[in-house]
Amino acid sequence: MSNFSIKPFVAASLLLAGFQGANAQDYLVNSLKSNQSANSKDSFQFKDVINIENTPVKNQGSSGTCWSYSANSFLESEMIRAGKQPVELSQIYTARNAYIEKGINYVRMHGxxxxxxxxxxxxxxxxxxxxxxxxxxxxxGLNYGTTNNKFGEMAAMNEGLLAAVVKNPNGELSPNWVKAYTSVIDTYLGEVPQSFDYKGKKYTPQTFAKEVVGLNPDDYIELSSFTDHPYYTQFVLMVPDNWSLDLVYNVKMNDLTDIIDAALKSGYTVGWAGDVSEKGFSWKNGVAYIPAKNPADMTAEEKESIFKGPQPELEITEALRQKAFDDYQTTDDHGMHIVGLSKDQNGKEYYIVKNSWGATNDYKGYLYMSKNFVKYKSTAILLNKGGLTKEMTKKLNLK
Structure with a gap:
């Protein structure tokens, strides 16, 4: 059975846009503009089953930082779940630090x-x-007069600087390149304060994390699902944006949605990473599903109806999911935050997903993503280990 993603050259272009960075979101949103219907919201009747408290929708602007916005939103919901007053965390502080670590890895790996x-x-x-x-x-992170993130120039500067470092014109790297690289980033994003005042008390970034945010980084786990690795063991997720070569746990495809369901029912939200380049994903309409019929084979009338109410969905198998990943039809092009569960008028379940493209769609920054879409297009999920069932905790040999 064939995959129904957009053409391979578009998927490749998305990867390229992600590599170049600053225009990634603009490219992605523009490429999805045709995936919409004028009256979709009138045709879907969603009834929320679970809707976990979360912080207001943000806008990542012209930057490929969805991963930071989504996972920081996830941490903010974790604060709420833990009974803390949520703080809007600086997504760009996280990104700034990741850029430095990524640059160090890039040079160590000779580019x-x-x-x-x-x-x-x-x-x-x-x-x-x-x-x-x-x-x-x-x-x-708005250090040079913009009201939203705009990272194109900074990304180009960083790429040129690191390319020069990798060429190593002196025949031996000096200790100053990291300082030069960091200074470029801080010139654009702002220098990090060694200490700061927050609600009448002085903190460092480390004491703020410990005393105000109060979350334990060891509590979190990342999972994926692929047939080319043993289930319930760890492996390196082979996607371009896993620059740190982190390990994730491998579970069966149906486990992904079972894990998300169990977490939501226990009050835990879930970070989501995956591919949104499908024709069945509409940001404007706030709906994502996998049409049963290949859009390339649809009539004009069928294409026009793709978001006009619930439609039949393709049945997803582990083989289909793996094939889509292997042939570049599923890429790691976006990250979002799953905050609840809903049903349409036919009783089919969808996850309520918070995006970071502003409150610019029919559902003010949220969308409804079918379970089949999640099974097919997920590259990874992130959650608190406390949201796992005892059975899954045992299968993964977690303590």
Whole structure:
């Protein structure tokens, strides 16, 4: 059975846009503009079953930082779940630190690893562990007159600087290249304060993370599902944005949605990473599903009706999912935050997903994603280990 993704050259272009960084979101949103219907919201009748408290929708602007926005939103919901007053965390502080670590890896690998704005959900946990956290009010990343992120020039500067470092014109690297690279980033995003005042008390990023955010980075786990690795073991997720070569746990395809369901029912939200280049994904309409019929084979009338109410969906198998990943039809092009569960008028379940493209669609920044879409297009999910069932915890040999 064939995959129904957009043409391979578009998927490849998305990867390229993610590599170049700053225009990744603009390219992605523009490529999806045709995936919409004028009256979709009138045709879907969603009734929320679970809707976990989360913080207001943000806008990542012209930057490929969805991973930071989605996983920081996830941490903000974790604060709420833990009974804390949520803080709007600085997504760009996280990204800034990841850019530095990524640059170091890039040079160490002689340029043979991904560069750019892109990242993974686990990057937020890793940066939180190493660098702490800052509130958005202290570090906006808007250091040169813009009102929204606009990272194109910075990305080009970073790419040129690191290319020169990798060429190693002196025959031996000096210790100053990291300082030069960091200074470029801080010139655009702003220098990190060594200490700052928040609600009348002085903090460092590390003490703020410990005393105010109060989350334990060891509590979080990332999972995926592929047939070419043993189930319930760890493996390196082979996607370009896994620049840190982190390990994820491999589970069966149906486990992905079972895990998400169990977490939501227990009050835990879930970070989501995957591919949104499908014809069945409409940001404007706030709906994502996998049509049963290949859009390339649809009549004009069928294409016009694709978002006019619930439609039959393709049945997803592990073989179909693996094939889509192997032939580049599923890429790691976006990250979002699953905050609930809903049903349409036919009783079919969808996840309520918070995006970071502003409140610009029919559902004010949220969308409804079918379980089949999640099974087919997910590259990874992130959640608190406390949201796993006892059975899954045992299968993964977690303590």
């Amino acid at each position: 043979a690893i991904t560069l750019g704005d892109g990242g993974a959900l686990h990057d937020v946990i890793n940066m939180y562990r190493k660098y702490g956290a800052l509130p958005q009010s202290v570090y906006t």
